[in-house]
Amino acid sequence: MTITQRIVTVALCGLATVLTRALPFLIFTPGRPTPKYVQYLGKALPAAIFGMLVVYCLKDVSFLTGDHGLPQMIAIAVTVGLHLWKKQMLLSVAGGTAAYMLLVQLVF
Amino acid sequence: MKEKGAAIWALRTAFPHTLPILAGFTVLGMSYGVYARASGFSFWVPVCMAVVIFGGSLEFVAVSMLLGAFAPVQTFLMALMIQARHLFYGISMLERYKGMGWKKVYLVYALCDETFSINCSVQVPEGVDKGWFMFFVSLLNQCYWICGTAIGALLGGVIPFSTEGLDFAMTALFVVIFLDRWLQEKKHWTALIGVLGAAGCLLAFGAEDFMIPTMACILVLLTAFRRPIERGMEQE
Numbered sequence: 001m002t003i004t005q006r007i008v009t010v011a012l013c014g015l016a017t018v019l020t021r022a023l024p025f026l027i028f029t030p031g032r033p034t035p036k037y038v039q040y041l042g043k044a045l046p047a048a049i050f051g052m053l054v055v056y057c058l059k060d061v062s063f064l065t066g067d068h069g070l071p072q073m074i075a076i077a078v079t080v081g082l083h084l085w086k087k088q089m090l091l092s093v094a095g096g097t098a099a100y101m102l103l104v105q106l107v108f
Numbered sequence: 109m110k111e112k113g114a115a116i117w118a119l120r121t122a123f124p125h126t127l128p129i130l131a132g133f134t135v136l137g138m139s140y141g142v143y144a145r146a147s148g149f150s151f152w153v154p155v156c157m158a159v160v161i162f163g164g165s166l167e168f169v170a171v172s173m174l175l176g177a178f179a180p181v182q183t184f185l186m187a188l189m190i191q192a193r194h195l196f197y198g199i200s201m202l203e204r205y206k207g208m209g210w211k212k213v214y215l216v217y218a219l220c221d222e223t224f225s226i227n228c229s230v231q232v233p234e235g236v237d238k239g240w241f242m243f244f245v246s247l248l249n250q251c252y253w254i255c256g257t258a259i260g261a262l263l264g265g266v267i268p269f270s271t272e273g274l275d276f277a278m279t280a281l282f283v284v285i286f287l288d289r290w291l292q293e294k295k296h297w298t299a300l301i302g303v304l305g306a307a308g309c310l311l312a313f314g315a316e317d318f319m320i321p322t323m324a325c326i327l328v329l330l331t332a333f334r335r336p337i338e339r340g341m342e343q344e
Binding site: 001002005006008009010011012013014015016017018019020021022023024025028029034037038039040041042043044045046047048049050051052053054055056057058059060071072075076079080083084089090092093094096097100101102103104105 | 131135139157161166167177180188190193195196197198201202205271274277278279283287293296298299300302303310319322337338
């Protein structure tokens with residue numbers, strides 16, 4: 001990417017963010033009910049989007065060749081295990097990342 | 109003069125409410141800063157993104173988008189999808205942010221997950237100006253994020269050990285957010301639609317081109333199965 005393309009990419013991310021934050025204030029006047037479909041998407045989208053993002057993070061893992069994605073799978077298991085155990089987001093993220101770093105640097 | 113006094117008083121009452129965010133954003137911001145440096149970017153890239161975008165998940169994703177090929181349409185659509193939940197923060201804050209004058213512009217701009225979680229639920233103490241209070245909650249939170257990012261971006265250049273594998277922080281972050289969502293709901297239709305829709309599109313379209321089909325697929329499935337999904341949500 002050229003420097004201009006990078007600036008455009010970051011600007012587009014910023015613009016999208018501002019749009020999602022400002023749009024309700026521009027569209028809906030207080031006191032008027034929000035459309036049912038919009039309310040529904042508000043509840044249904046987050047879980048789907050974060051599921052999608054987990055897959056996005058793993059998109060370049062090759063499960064059939066090389067290490068078969070084992071470091072990723074083990075590190076995700078560590079992250080999930082820590083989170084089910086302590087429910088501390090920062091601990092789970094730090095623990096899972098540390099496990100992954102150890103695995104790719106020392107084991108695989 | 110009276111306005112200034114009210115502002116300072118609001119800052120002092122708002123600060124304690126933001127302490128948990130101070131801890132969280134410092135650590136998360138630092139890992140983001142280190143991650144961006146480890147991905148080969150200079151100090152200013154993560155710091156500028158922290159100011160311009162100010163949305164943790166998207167900033168992590170933006171780093172990996174900057175490493176790929178230039179794809180403005182996909183970038184914009186993906187950013188919209190990742191940030192779509194903010195639409196619903198805005199809807200919840202319509203009443204609370206009413207009549208805030210010029211402060212409203214910043215309040216809306218800085219309405220991130222954590223700021224929303226405080227401002228939507230906090231009881232502003234008697235005698236404290238509501239507008240200034242919520243303004244400073246937003247401002248303090250953004251300062252924590254920028255400072256954490258800057259510290260991480262500084263350290264990222266001098267860390268004495270190998271940072272190979274640090275990019276997993278993004279995966280772990282999304283796994284944890286996803287898991288929290290999963291545990292909150294009894295029926296997992298929406299979560300499964302996200303994971304399976306993305307996995308299916310990845311197999312069908314390949315790693316470079318699967319995100320736009322995935323987003324379309326998610327919207328179509330959520331719309332098609334609205335009735336059973338809503339019924340499942342009502343049982344919770």
